[in-house]
Structure formats: C-alpha cells, structure tokens
Amino acid sequence: xxxxxxxxxxxxxxxxxxxxxxxxxxxxxxxxxxxxxxxxxxxxxxxxxxxxxxxxxxxxxxxxxxxxxxxxxxxxxxxxxxxxxxxxxxxxxxxxxxxxxxxxxxxxxxxxxxxxxxxxxxxxxxxxxxxxxxxxxxxxxxxxxxxxxxxxxxxxxxxxxxxxxxxxxxxxxxxxxxxxxxxxxxxxxxxxxxxxxxxxxxxxxxxxxxxxxxxxxxxxxxxxxxxxxxxxxxxxxxxxxxxxxxxxxxxxxxxxxxxxxxxxxxxxxxxxxxxxxxxxxxxxxxxxxx
Amino acid sequence: xxxxxxxxxxxxxxxxxxxxxxxxxxxxxxxxxxxxxxxxxxxxxxxxxxxxxxxxxxxxxxxxxxxxxxxxxxxxxxxxxxxxxxxxxxxxxxxxxxxxxxxxxxxxxxxxxxxxxxxxxxxxxxxxxxxxxxxxxxxxxxxxxxxxxxxxxxxxxxxxxxxxxxxxxxxxxxxxxxxxxxxxxxxxxxxxxxxxxxxxxxxxxxxxxxxxxxxxxxxxxxxxxxxxxxxxxxxxxxxxxxxxxxxxxxxxxxxxxxxxxxxxxxxxxxxxxxxxxxxxxxxxxxxxxxxxxxxxxxxxxxxxxxxxxxxxxxxxxxxxxxxxxxxxxxxxxxxxxxxxxxxxxxxxxxxxxxxxxxxxxxxxxxxxxxxxxxxxxxxxxxxxxxxxxxxxxxxxxxxxxxxxxxxxxxxxxxxxxxxxxxxxxxxxxxxx
Numbered sequence: 001x002x003x004x005x006x007x008x009x010x011x012x013x014x015x016x017x018x019x020x021x022x023x024x025x026x027x028x029x030x031x032x033x034x035x036x037x038x039x040x041x042x043x044x045x046x047x048x049x050x051x052x053x054x055x056x057x058x059x060x061x062x063x064x065x066x067x068x069x070x071x072x073x074x075x076x077x078x079x080x081x082x083x084x085x086x087x088x089x090x091x092x093x094x095x096x097x098x099x100x101x102x103x104x105x106x107x108x109x110x111x112x113x114x115x116x117x118x119x120x121x122x123x124x125x126x127x128x129x130x131x132x133x134x135x136x137x138x139x140x141x142x143x144x145x146x147x148x149x150x151x152x153x154x155x156x157x158x159x160x161x162x163x164x165x166x167x168x169x170x171x172x173x174x175x176x177x178x179x180x181x182x183x184x185x186x187x188x189x190x191x192x193x194x195x196x197x198x199x200x201x202x203x204x205x206x207x208x209x210x211x212x213x214x215x216x217x218x219x220x221x222x223x224x225x226x227x228x229x230x231x232x233x234x235x236x237x238x239x240x241x242x243x244x245x246x247x248x249x250x251x252x253x254x255x256x257x258x259x260x261x262x263x264x265x266x267x268x269x270x271x272x273x274x275x276x277x278x279x280x281x282x283x284x285x286x287x288x289x290x
Numbered sequence: 291x292x293x294x295x296x297x298x299x300x301x302x303x304x305x306x307x308x309x310x311x312x313x314x315x316x317x318x319x320x321x322x323x324x325x326x327x328x329x330x331x332x333x334x335x336x337x338x339x340x341x342x343x344x345x346x347x348x349x350x351x352x353x354x355x356x357x358x359x360x361x362x363x364x365x366x367x368x369x370x371x372x373x374x375x376x377x378x379x380x381x382x383x384x385x386x387x388x389x390x391x392x393x394x395x396x397x398x399x400x401x402x403x404x405x406x407x408x409x410x411x412x413x414x415x416x417x418x419x420x421x422x423x424x425x426x427x428x429x430x431x432x433x434x435x436x437x438x439x440x441x442x443x444x445x446x447x448x449x450x451x452x453x454x455x456x457x458x459x460x461x462x463x464x465x466x467x468x469x470x471x472x473x474x475x476x477x478x479x480x481x482x483x484x485x486x487x488x489x490x491x492x493x494x495x496x497x498x499x500x501x502x503x504x505x506x507x508x509x510x511x512x513x514x515x516x517x518x519x520x521x522x523x524x525x526x527x528x529x530x531x532x533x534x535x536x537x538x539x540x541x542x543x544x545x546x547x548x549x550x551x552x553x554x555x556x557x558x559x560x561x562x563x564x565x566x567x568x569x570x571x572x573x574x575x576x577x578x579x580x581x582x583x584x585x586x587x588x589x590x591x592x593x594x595x596x597x598x599x600x601x602x603x604x605x606x607x608x609x610x611x612x613x614x615x616x617x618x619x620x621x622x623x624x625x626x627x628x629x630x631x632x633x634x635x636x637x638x639x640x641x642x643x644x645x646x647x648x649x650x651x652x653x654x655x656x657x658x659x660x661x662x663x664x665x666x667x668x669x670x671x672x673x674x675x676x677x678x679x680x681x682x683x684x685x686x687x688x689x690x691x692x693x694x695x696x697x698x699x700x701x702x703x704x705x706x707x708x709x710x711x712x713x714x715x716x717x718x719x720x721x722x
Contacts, residue, residue, distance in 0.1 A: 042369045043391070044395065148542040148545050148546065149542070237692075238692040255684075256369075
C-alpha cells in the first residue's frame with residue numbers, strides 16, 4: 001500500500017498531464033456541451049435555448065447533405081487507402097535496390113502541407129490543363145471537370161487524400177509485416193502454398209491488428225476532414241463537397257452561430273464514437289493477435 | 291438577464307493574460323487601439339501606418355496602437371476579441387459586415403459624433419444609414435467600391451469594334467462579345483472570350499445582372515425577393531452567354547483558368563464587371579484597359595451597387611476612447627489623408643472634393659474616365675445588408691451557382707435561393 005507521501009509524489013509527477021487534460025481537454029469539451037444548448041454568436045453572451053440547436057439539426061437539409069458527403073468520402077477513402085497501403089507495404093517489403101528511396105517517395109506527400117498538395121492536384125485535375133484529361137483523351141474519353149463537377153468532386157478528393165495519406169499507413173503495415181515470423185512463410189512453402197496462398201493465409205491475418213488500427217484511424221480522419229476541402233474546393237461546386245466539419249466551421253466562425261456549431265460537433269462526436277465501437281465489436285471476428 | 295458563461299469566462303481569462311485594460315493615462319493622453327485588414331508590408335499597410343503617425347503628430351493627446359492583419363485573420367481575431375471585450379476601439383470594416391456587428395450590438399451609433407462633419411461632403415453615408423432599419427449610422431465611410439464595365443482597349447481595336455459607351459445595353463454587350471470571342475488554337479473551343487459573366491464574387495456577376503434586368507435581391511421591407519421573372523431573365527442571359535453563344539467562360543472554365551479575377555488581366559476575356567479595386571489587378575496584367583458605365587438592362591436599369599467600407603467604433607469603448615477614435619475618423623476623411631489613400635488605387639475616395647480632384651480622376655495611368663465610378667456611386671443601391679449577410683448571401687449563391695452550372699433549372703434554383711436565404715434572415719434574433 002502506497003504511503004500518503006508516495007501518492008503526493010505520484011500526483012505531483014502526473015500533475016502536468018492532469019492539468020493539460022483538465023484545462024485543455026475536459027474543460028473545453030464540457031464548455032462545448034454547454035454551448036450546444038445555447039444561442040451564442042461569439043459577440044454577445046450565450047443564451048440558453050434548450051434543445052433548439054439539436055431540433056434544428058434534424059430539419060437542416062444542408063447538415064444532412066454534408067453528412068452524406070462525408071459518408072461517401074469515407075466509403076471511397078477508407079477501403080482504398082487500406083488496401084493500397086497494404087499492397088504497397090508488401091511490395092516495398094522486398095529485398096531489392098533503392099527500397100529506402102521508394103519508401104521515402106511514398107512518404108513525401110504525408111509530410112507535405114495541403115496547400116502544396118492542392119497545387120500538385122491542380123496540375124493533374126485541372127479541367128483545362130490537367131494531365132488526367134490528357135490521359136483520358138488518349139482513349140477518346142471526353143475531358144472531365146473533376147473538382148468542378150458535383151458528381152466527381154468527392155471521388156477526386158478521396159483519390160488525392162489516399163495519395164497523401166497512404167505513405168503513413170504503409171509504414172504501419174511495413175512494421176507489422178516485419179513482425180510476422182519468417183518460419184510461417186517457410187512452412188507454407190514446404191506445404192506447397194503459392195504466393196497468393198501465403199498472402200491470403202499468412203500476411204493478411206498476420207497484419208490484421210494493424211489493419212484494424214488503419215481502419216479506425218482512416219475512418220476518424222475522414223469524419224474529421226477539413227483542411228483538404230477548405231483548401232481545395234471550399235465545399236464547392238455548389239456545396240457538393242461540403243463535408244460536416246467544414247459546415248460546422250462555417251456555422252461557427254462565418255455565420256456567428258457557435259452554439260449550433262457546438263451541437264454539430266457533439267453529433268459528429270457521437271457518430272465517430274458509434275463507428276469506433278462498431279469497429280471494435282467487429283474486430284473480434286477477424287483480428288488475430290498472435 | 292443572461293448569466294456570464296463558462297465560454298465567455300474562458301475567453302475573458304485568456305484575454306486578461308494578453309493585455310491591459312482601457313487606457314487610463316495619467317499624462318492626459320488617450321490611448322486607442324485601431325484595427326484594420328491589409329497585407330502586411332503592402333501599400334495599404336504602409337500608407338495607413340504613415341497616416342497614423344501623421345495623426346498622432348497632429349493630435350498629441352491621442353496615442354494610437356495599431357492592430358493589423360490579413361483579411362481572414364483580422365476577422366477571426368476580431369470575433370475572439372469581441373468575446374473577450376478586447377476588440378479595438380475603432381476598426382476598418384468591410385462594408386458588407388457592418389450590419390453583422392451592428393446587429394449584435396458591437397458598434398456605437400455614430401449619429402451624434404458625425405454631426406461635426408457635413409454629410410453632404412462624403413459619399414456613402416446614406417447607404418450606411420439605409421442598411422439600418424432605424425436609419426442609425428453604425429459606420430463612417432472609409433472607401434467606396436462600385437462596379438462598372440471594364441474593357442480591354444487593345445482587343446476592341448483588334449476586333450475593329452467601337453469602345454463601350456453609356457448607351458450600351460446587354461444586347462450590345464452580347465453582340466460585341468461574339469466578335470471578341472476567338473478560338474486561337476483551332477481546337478473548336480474558344481480560348482479568348484468576349485465577357486466574363488460568372489464570378490464567385492457575385493457583386494461583380496449575377497447580383498448586378500439581376501438588378502439590371504429589373505429584379506432585386508431584397509425588397510424595401512428587407513424580405514428576399516430573388517424568385518422573380520426579372521431575376522430569371524438576368525440568369526438566363528448569363529446562361530445564354532456561357533452555354534449557347536459561348537462568349538463567356540462557363541463556371542467550370544472560369545475556375546479552371548485560374549478564377550474570375552485572373553481572366554481580364556491575362557487577356558482571356560475582353561470585358562468584365564469589376565469594382566474599383568480591380569484596377570489594381572488589371573494593372574498587374576500590363577493591358578491597356580478602359581472603364582464604361584454598366585450596360586442597361588431591358589428596362590433601362592444598370593443595377594449599380596456599392597459597398598462602403600467603413601470605420602466603426604466599438605460599443606464597449608469608453609467615451610474618451612470613442613471621442614479619440616472619432617478624431618481619427620475625421621482625420622482620415624480629410625483631404626490630405628484621402629488623397630494619400632487614393633494614390634494606392636484601392637478604393638474610390640469618400641471625400642467628394644478629393645474624388646473630384648485630379649488625384650483621383652487623372653492619376654496618369656489607366657483607366658481614363660474614372661468619372662464613371664463616381665456616376666455609378668451617386669445612384670448605387672446598397673448590397674442588401676443585414677446582420678446575417680454572410681449566411682443569407684451564401685444561401686443565395688449556392689443554388690444560383692448550380693443554375694449557372696446547368697445542374698438545376700433556373701426556376702427551381704431561385705425558389706430554393708429565396709426560401710433558404712429568407713430562412714437565414716428569419717432565424718436571426720438580435721443579441722446583446
């Protein structure tokens with residue numbers, strides 16, 4: 001049993017973290033919860049409005065539309081990024097020349113700012129001058145408006161987001177791949193397993209813990225996506241890429257409705273929590289920790 | 291009575307750590323903070339700092355502390371400062387936003403203070419009063435923006451066309467635009483267009499067109515009135531220019547070519563509707579250009595509108611600070627400072643004497659004939675200002691842009707625009 005003196009010392013050592021948690025996380029979260037029940041324009045004092053903000057959310061078509069846009073973005077981004085990161089990790093887990101260079105090349109977009117990425121993406125997806133339409137032209141396909149097309153803007157944003165983020169997830173998979181005992185592959189080869197069998201029955205289960213992590217992180221990333229759309233489309237064309245966090249930002253910081261924005265933040269938090277819990281529950285069926 | 295809240299308390303505590311309270315000088319001087327948005331180190335920033343130094347020299351009892359930032363950053367910071375009761379005593383407000391802050395009781399009514407000046411000597415005061423339901427004066431003009439027709443003189447000469455005149459109608463504009471549109475690389479698509487009709491900056495695009503065709507955005511009672519036949523006619527004229535006659539880049543092409551503000555300076559379009567500040571961007575393109583009155587719509591209206599950027603005084607500032615802030619406004623509105631400000635070419639001077647002087651009318655660089663800006667300003671309407679301007683104009687712009695992109699029919703877009711914009715206005719309840 002720890003003495004009182006030990007406990008005091010322990011509390012003292014933990015106090016910087018506790019102060020950070022209380023002042024910069026717990027308190028703002030509680031303040032946000034309070035604000036979500038108020039009409040707060042950031043200029044005047046907040047006014048208690050009960051459940052008005054949440055009731056308004058139910059009938060706010062633009063909010064549901066932003067949630068739909070975010071859902072489509074997640075459905076395209078999460079599987080594409082996860083599969084591509086795994087495939088790249090397997091490809092770059094070989095003992096061939098220039099491997100560090102190649103791994104570095106895939107990681108460069110991860111550390112680049114969204115402003116830089118937006119410029120590079122424009123050189124590919126600009127409807128007039130971009131290389132994507134040049135390539136389509138070789139196959140006789142009409143040029144597309146990409147980020148200016150309501151139908152294509154979310155898939156295009158998802159493709160760019162995958163390109164930017166895949167390097168990071170690839171590194172996670174690389175670490176997991178290197179932790180798989182080599183003996184398993186050797187045993188499979190002795191039993192006549194081909195490359196596909198080894199990938200399907202050893203690699204995929206072997207990295208399933210990391211796959212779970214990548215899925216959770218990617219889902220949260222998409223539900224919180226802001227900077228990319230703010231820089232690349234500002235929610236356009238005509239709101240087709242208005243994701244929920246951008247919508248929340250607009251309400252809070254452009255339209256003086258911080259109380260309403262706080263309600264959106266809480267609903268988004270509930271959605272993220274729900275998705276994470278579902279993924280946690282599902283992982284028991286397919287994740288192998290060994 | 292509303293209780294002070296945790297969030298406001300946090301903001302107050304944070305702000306308390308960052309600065310001192312209202313100045314209480316023992317030496318008889320009054321310190322005020324002055325906020326404005328400008329690109330750091332740019333001509334506007336440099337001129338403003340010089341004028342502040344001149345002001346302090348002329349008014350030794352007033353000490354001015356400057357708080358400046360780029361536009362977006364300035365407003366983000368301003369809102370936090372207002373929450374913490376630490377906003378500047380006087381700041382430069384985008385004219386479109388004056389009512390957003392006035393409606394939230396952050397601004398002082400300048401009616402009494404402004405009695406020291408003769409209102410007839412300045413442009414824009416009537417428009418600022420008009421935007422307030424009770425005719426109060428929540429800002430004093432700092433610089434005016436109004437749209438006119440910009441045209442590329444070289445392109446007109448090459449096409450053998452006479453330059454636009456005050457008698458031009460939108461039919462004349464369409465006819466000239468057809469002759470100015472060219473496919474220079476022979477790929478079957480135009481590369482040079484007669485007229486830039488769409489812009490995200492809608493006060494230089496569909497807004498004046500709707501008005502020129504006889505429609506309006508808000509009626510005299512402040513209700514949204516955009517779902518009307520004249521508004522449909524205005525938007526249909528733009529659709530015809532972009533998609534039928536193809537004399538205007540469509541919405542996608544406008545963005546793809548770098549955005550609406552790059553097309554005229556780079557010679558991709560021969561004409562555009564542009565506010566006074568577009569002279570600066572046009573000059574960067576090294577083109578020979580002129581300005582003409584806005585074309586007339588079918589009923590003879592031109593749809594002139596103006597945005598009056600204004601000095602505003604914080605309602606929370608104490609009387610000595612407010613009086614010192616007003617001294618600054620008086621100083622800035624004077625002939626000397628207005629002439630200095632005119633020389634950076636950013637806005638039409640609000641001092642009528644300076645506006646009528648060679649400093650504004652004949653600055654020795656294009657465009658000639660700047661009188662058209664003054665003529666437009668004299669008859670211009672306001673921008674349908676109210677406390678939810680950003681929100682309701684956003685609600686208008688979204689469906690209207692969809693219609694101009696041919697994603698939804700004009701009729702349906704204007705119905706949605708009307709309903710959503712009115713809902714934003716109806717939702718607002720005055721705070722404070």
